[in-house]
Amino acid sequence: MPTSYRIAEAAALLGVSDDTVRRWIDGDRITATRDGGPIQVDGADLARLAAELHEAPQPGATRSSSARNRLAGIVTRVVRDTVMAQVELQAGPFRVVSLMSREAADELGLEPGVRAVATVKATQVSVDVP
Numbered sequence: 001m002p003t004s005y006r007i008a009e010a011a012a013l014l015g016v017s018d019d020t021v022r023r024w025i026d027g028d029r030i031t032a033t034r035d036g037g038p039i040q041v042d043g044a045d046l047a048r049l050a051a052e053l054h055e056a057p058q059p060g061a062t063r064s065s066s067a068r069n070r071l072a073g074i075v076t077r078v079v080r081d082t083v084m085a086q087v088e089l090q091a092g093p094f095r096v097v098s099l100m101s102r103e104a105a106d107e108l109g110l111e112p113g114v115r116a117v118a119t120v121k122a123t124q125v126s127v128d129v130p
Helices: 007-014 018-026 043-053 102-108
Strands: 004-006 040-042 069-080 084-091 094-101 115-121 124-128
Touching: 004 007, 004 043, 007 018, 007 040, 007 043, 007 069, 040 043, 043 069, 043 084, 069 094, 069 102, 084 102, 084 115, 094 102, 094 115, 094 124
Parallel strands: none
Antiparallel strands: 004 040, 069 084, 069 115, 084 094, 115 124
């Protein structure tokens, strides 16, 4: 099932303004459609752009952190084998990678373009679907 987002949702996921997303649509940098309702941005194309836009932050860029960090973002890549799955999530300027069972990734419907939330606790990262 293809995933799509309204302009405001796409902007929030990328950490930019609605107007910036509109300019990118007008400039053919990102794919969008309108089928009688609001403009919809293609989720897989949004994932591609998110991965292009944000490089890894400089090491030590944060002063402190909480053990209960939740990073909302968009899935940019999923690699599955017979038992495990590697899920990459772009959360603003941060790329988060989670290893989970293939069954969990399948049950959550994790594919490029799907909105997800990475929860970081110590060395474990779990991914939830809002």
